[in-house]
Amino acid sequence: xxxxxxxxxxxxxxxxxxxxxxxxxxxxxxxxxxxxxxxxxxxxxxxxxxxxxxxxxxxxxxxxxxxxxxxxxxxxxxxxxxxxxxxxxxxxxxxxxxxxxxxxxxxxxxxxxxxxxxxxxxxxxxxxxxxxxxxxxxxxxxxxxxxxxxxxxxxxxxxxxxxxxxxxxxxxxxxxxxxxxxxxxxxxxxxxxxxxxxxxxxxxxxxxxxxxxxxxxxxxxxxxxxxxxxxxxxxxxxxxxxxxx
Amino acid sequence: xxxxxxxxxxxxxxxxxxxxxxxxxxxxxxxxxxxxxxxxxxxxxxxxxxxxxxxxxxxxxxxxxxxxxxxxxxxxxxxxxxxxxxxxxxxxxxxxxxxxxxxxxxxxxxxxxxxxxxxxxxxxxxxxxxxxxxxxxxxxxxxxxxxxxxxxxxxxxxxxxxxxxxxxxxxxxxxxxxxxxxxxxxxxxxxxxxxxxxxxxxxxxxxxxxxxxxxxxxxxxxxxxxxxxxxxxxxxx
Numbered sequence: 138x139x140x141x142x143x144x145x146x147x148x149x150x151x152x153x154x155x156x157x158x159x160x161x162x163x164x165x166x167x168x169x170x171x172x173x174x175x176x177x178x179x180x181x182x183x184x185x186x187x188x189x190x191x192x193x194x195x196x197x198x199x200x201x202x203x204x205x206x207x208x209x210x211x212x213x214x215x216x217x218x219x220x221x222x223x224x225x226x227x228x229x230x231x232x233x234x235x236x237x238x239x240x241x242x243x244x245x246x247x248x249x250x251x252x253x254x255x256x257x258x259x260x261x262x263x264x265x266x267x268x269x270x271x272x273x274x275x276x277x278x279x280x281x282x283x284x285x286x287x288x289x290x291x292x293x294x295x296x297x298x299x300x301x302x303x304x305x306x307x308x309x310x311x312x313x314x315x316x317x318x319x320x321x322x323x324x325x326x327x328x329x330x331x332x333x334x335x336x337x338x339x340x341x342x343x344x345x346x347x348x349x350x351x352x353x354x355x356x357x358x359x360x361x362x363x364x365x366x367x368x369x370x371x372x373x374x375x376x377x378x379x380x381x382x
Numbered sequence: 383x384x385x386x387x388x389x390x391x392x393x394x395x396x397x398x399x400x401x402x403x404x405x406x407x408x409x410x411x412x413x414x415x416x417x418x419x420x421x422x423x424x425x426x427x428x429x430x431x432x433x434x435x436x437x438x439x440x441x442x443x444x445x446x447x448x449x450x451x452x453x454x455x456x457x458x459x460x461x462x463x464x465x466x467x468x469x470x471x472x473x474x475x476x477x478x479x480x481x482x483x484x485x486x487x488x489x490x491x492x493x494x495x496x497x498x499x500x501x502x503x504x505x506x507x508x509x510x511x512x513x514x515x516x517x518x519x520x521x522x523x524x525x526x527x528x529x530x531x532x533x534x535x536x537x538x539x540x541x542x543x544x545x546x547x548x549x550x551x552x553x554x555x556x557x558x559x560x561x562x563x564x565x566x567x568x569x570x571x572x573x574x575x576x577x578x579x580x581x582x583x584x585x586x587x588x589x590x591x592x593x594x595x596x597x598x599x600x601x602x603x604x605x606x607x608x609x610x611x612x613x614x615x616x617x618x619x
Contacts (some may be wrong), residue, residue: 167517167524171552171589222465222480229598231531231546233513235465265468269478269513271531273548273594280408281594283529283548285515287476289468302468304476304517306527306550308414308592325408325594354414356592357552359517359525363474 161247161255162295162365168251170305170358175208175250176200177358180307181330183337183350185215188317189272189279190226190234192216196241196268197338198355205335207246207258209360211288213342214241214266222269226318228277238266241342243290245301245360252301252362261290261301268307278322282309286355298364305358310334312351327352402499403539403600409495411549411593417495419443419450421590423551424563426570429584431523431556432462432479432514437573438486440590447568450494451595453532453547456486456510457573465513473521483510485576488534488545496597505534505545526553526586536600543600550592557583 168174178200186193198211218237226232245252245259252259270284284307292299311327314320321328330352337348410416419442428435437457441448462479469475486507492500510532517525528551536543557563563570563581572579 167519169525171554229546231509231511231533231548233511233531265476267466267478269465269515269529271513271529271548273531273546273596275408275546275596275598280596281410281548283531283550283592283594285478285513285527285529287466287468287478287515287517289475300474302474302476302517304515304525304527306529306552306592308550310414322408325410354592357527357550357589359527361474361517361519361524363472363519 162299163245163247163252163254163256163259163292163301163362165363165366166252167359167361169360170356175358175360176202176206177305178209178355179334179352180211180355181335181337181350181352183339183348184313185340189312189351190219190318192219194350195338195340195342196238197335197342197344199335200246201333207244208250209246210244212242212244213338214238214263214288226272226274228319229275231271231273233269233271236268236270238263238268241266242293243288243301245362252360254365259301260293262293263288263290264300265289270307272309274319275322277319279309279312279316279319280322280325283307284309284353292362292365295365299362300364301360301362303358303360306356307353308356309351309353313349401602402497403543403602404490404496404500404503404536404545404597405498406597406600407496408594408596410595411591413591414594416593418593418595420593421451422447422567422587423590424568424570424585424587426572426579426585427556427583428573431586432458432481434458434461435573436585437571438483438510439568439571439578441568443566447566448489450491452489453507454487454489454568455571455573455576456483456507456532458482459484462514469518469521474519475517477516477518479512479514479516481512481514483507483512485573486510487576488532496595498600498602504537506537507532507534508544509533526588527551528553530590540599540601542598544598546596546598548592548594549590551588551590553586553588555588556586563587 180198200208289302334352336344442450
């Protein structure tokens with residue numbers, strides 16, 4: 138009798154533990170912001186490294202739909218390499234750089250989002266983050282920039298196979314003065330960051346109202362999640378009991 | 383009689399060149415606060431995505447195609463360069479390519495924000511580069527975004543008169559996975575001879591936005607006030 142009670146208690150504990158770890162895993166699939174599956178957003182980069190094209194800069198992004206939403210965030214990857222793919226920036230032309238980031242994490246909101254599996258929020262530790270940025274200059278000033286962003290992450294608290302990855306486009310909307318390596322053309326770009334863009338992230342990933350940096354719109358997002366659901370294992374009461382004999 | 387002929391010829395030659403170069407400046411698309419239209423694109427495949435000779439066709443869109451601008455017929459000049467590949471053994475991850483194009487033309491409506499007096503402007507594309515970012519799930523491409531950048535020189539104006547453009551695109555479909563080219567998207571172009579081959583693929587299509595377009599160093603040759611006597615004097619020597 139004592140053994141039967143013990144087995145019952147252990148079984149209950151195992152079931153509860155399993156539910157806590159796996160019941161809320163994000164769903165597998167691929168979703169697009171342009172389909173209305175989730176919100177697009179904005180991002181702000183702090184020029185911790187010194188200027189628009191410096192290693193050391195810190196990026197923070199968040200979904201936005203007339204106000205900030207909780208669909209996703211990008212939390213503070215740090216640029217570690219800024220490599221020109223061709224000629225370095227000059228007074229007039231188009232110039233492309235490959236910017237590699239390290240560290241940081243992403244979040245995917247739970248309820249209301251297509252990947253929702255029950256958790257309030259999913260946290261993904263960033264494995265790779267690369268931005269390819271093409272800058273247009275004219276008469277010695279930066280008049281615009283477009284980027285592709287790509288990120289991959291593994292979801293904390295779930296099996297190693299539980300991963301999320303995504304791509305999106307960015308477009309420069311403004312930056313602080315004095316811009317460097319070239320100044321910004323403020324007849325085209327914004328000189329003052331509006332409330333629709335996040336505050337400036339610092340090294341501790343706190344957001345500060347004051348800072349130097351630039352801000353972008355983030356669009357055309359595709360997010361995929363795979364490997365998070367743990368398949369159920371059909372069993373019998375006899376099998377469970379046999380584990381404790 | 384000779385003098386009349388000279389004057390007529392002078393007018394015929396001078397007017398098209400002098401009427402008005404496109405206005406120097408930087409123009410942005412409406413989605414980022416400007417007045418330039420966003421657009422749509424197609425790319426014909428020879429025979430698949432990311433292969434040599436694939437040909438782009440981009441047109442402004444306001445319910446109708448190509449009323450304000452049109453970049454057409456740059457084609458892929460060399461095999462694309464793979465810049466990044468994180469696709470794992472399960473077929474999940476991201477690839478980034480750099481694609482270099484050659485050839486092609488730019489047409490601008492003369493009434494666009496760059497208006498300078500001509501009914502329209504034509505430019506020869508000098509450079510066109512695409513950064514193509516693909517995302518894969520189980521070895522299937524499930525999303526593609528691009529940045530394009532290009533330069534072009536205007537026809538009929540000073541040698542330095544050129545344009546630069548950067549833009550974003552997002553792929554919305556292709557003839558292999560989605561079906562035929564939908565209405566409202568630019569038709570597919572053939573690089574060989576640069577002609578419109580209609581809606582038959584294979585190829586892909588999508589949106590074009592976040593455009594920054596710069597016209598620089600264009601000069602309309604200033605008119606020189608003169609007298610009839612001065613004109614005649616040119617031919618009295």
